[in-house]
Amino acid sequence: MIDKNQFRDHEHLSYFHDKKSGLKAFIAVHDTTLGPAAGGCRMWPYDSEMDALSDALRLSRGMSYKNAMAGLPLGGGKAVIIGNSKTDKSEELFRALGRAVESLGGLYITAEDVGMTVQDMMIIATETKYVAGLPQGDHASGDPSPFTATGIYNGIKAAVKYKLGLDSLKGLSIAVQGVGHVGRYLCQYLHNDGVKLLVSDIVQENLDYAVTHFGATIVAPDEILSVKADVLSPCALGAILNDDTIPNLNVSIIAGGANNQLASDYHGVRLMDRGILFAPDYVINAGGIINVSGETTGDYDVNWVNKKVDDIYHTLMHIFERAEQEQRPTNMVADEMAEEIIAKAAK
Ligand code: NAD
Numbered sequence: 001m002i003d004k005n006q007f008r009d010h011e012h013l014s015y016f017h018d019k020k021s022g023l024k025a026f027i028a029v030h031d032t033t034l035g036p037a038a039g040g041c042r043m044w045p046y047d048s049e050m051d052a053l054s055d056a057l058r059l060s061r062g063m064s065y066k067n068a069m070a071g072l073p074l075g076g077g078k079a080v081i082i083g084n085s086k087t088d089k090s091e092e093l094f095r096a097l098g099r100a101v102e103s104l105g106g107l108y109i110t111a112e113d114v115g116m117t118v119q120d121m122m123i124i125a126t127e128t129k130y131v132a133g134l135p136q137g138d139h140a141s142g143d144p145s146p147f148t149a150t151g152i153y154n155g156i157k158a159a160v161k162y163k164l165g166l167d168s169l170k171g172l173s174i175a176v177q178g179v180g181h182v183g184r185y186l187c188q189y190l191h192n193d194g195v196k197l198l199v200s201d202i203v204q205e206n207l208d209y210a211v212t213h214f215g216a217t218i219v220a221p222d223e224i225l226s227v228k229a230d231v232l233s234p235c236a237l238g239a240i241l242n243d244d245t246i247p248n249l250n251v252s253i254i255a256g257g258a259n260n261q262l263a264s265d266y267h268g269v270r271l272m273d274r275g276i277l278f279a280p281d282y283v284i285n286a287g288g289i290i291n292v293s294g295e296t297t298g299d300y301d302v303n304w305v306n307k308k309v310d311d312i313y314h315t316l317m318h319i320f321e322r323a324e325q326e327q328r329p330t331n332m333v334a335d336e337m338a339e340e341i342i343a344k345a346a347k
Helices: 049-069 091-103 118-124 145-164 181-192 204-214 266-273 287-296 302-326 330-346
Strands: 012-018 023-031 041-044 075-082 173-177 196-200 231-234
Touching (some): 012 091, 023 091, 049 330, 091 118, 145 181, 145 231, 145 287, 145 302, 173 181, 181 196, 181 204, 302 330
Parallel strands (some): 173 231
Antiparallel strands (some): 012 023
């Protein structure tokens, strides 16, 4: 029933159907070698249950890699609710999901993801203690965006050092696609360092803020992926690095926070062939999960979080060095390094 490629080393898979609320959800636990499986809960109007299952399997494995590379005591898991986040939400639905998470007894810790809001997570939390990333409560860690942005800033510095041999970002031009939560904090860091910012967004208010506060130059959404700059920092959408966009890129580094920037793994090869250094997204954007992880340990310590976010610089340096030595794309090297960390801990 399940394609062998998708069901790869997964430890556990549950399907929950609650007739009363209409809940239909999968929870996939990929690996718990490093700790309980953590990963967001996504609500999406999947065309079929098989599509939802595939997403849960793929995303839970991605979370194992992300948590491993961030050096966290967490495994990888994911919940997906089949439904339209605009029309199908109800308190009963989220309570049922909360009971589903609780029934796994801590094997899986959930958090907010696409289609979900903090309010939804708070309803889930009325039925289970295995929720992270809440705005209030004993160990609540709050908005993860500033930590994500700090990690991306560290990652950009690592990529600039590796590719351009520079210790400072001063005078460089950086194109930022999306100046929302993460992009705005990132632009503040880059502006403080004397970077010339080129920004794109589809919300005028966000652009106005970047112009007023960071002296940014606005670039049209359909030009940001071909604009000439030293670095491109995608902070909006996934799958933007694809057959159509890669030939037109006019940068030597891609380092940004958006999830799943490569349309497929193979596009990492295309970037390597073009001599463009790619900072694997799940490594550079781990600041948010690092912050949430501080919450799951039950003893939130901002110094521990900051140290882990700083480590993103060194982790990326290792990836860049190994990728060059082995003449392989950085995304594939990162996956392999994550698998090695998990395999070593399993011994
Ligand atoms: P956000 O919604 O606050 O910001 C995204 C911005 O991109 C918005 O301002 C939006 O208007 C803009 N945008 C949308 N389509 C665009 C387009 N075609 N061209 C240019 N801009 C466009 O989201 P966020 O929290 O800042 O997250 C940004 C990305 O980083 C997402 O891919 C998210 O999954 C990822 N991410 C976020 C965090 C976090 O801590 N928030 C952590 C890890 C990964």
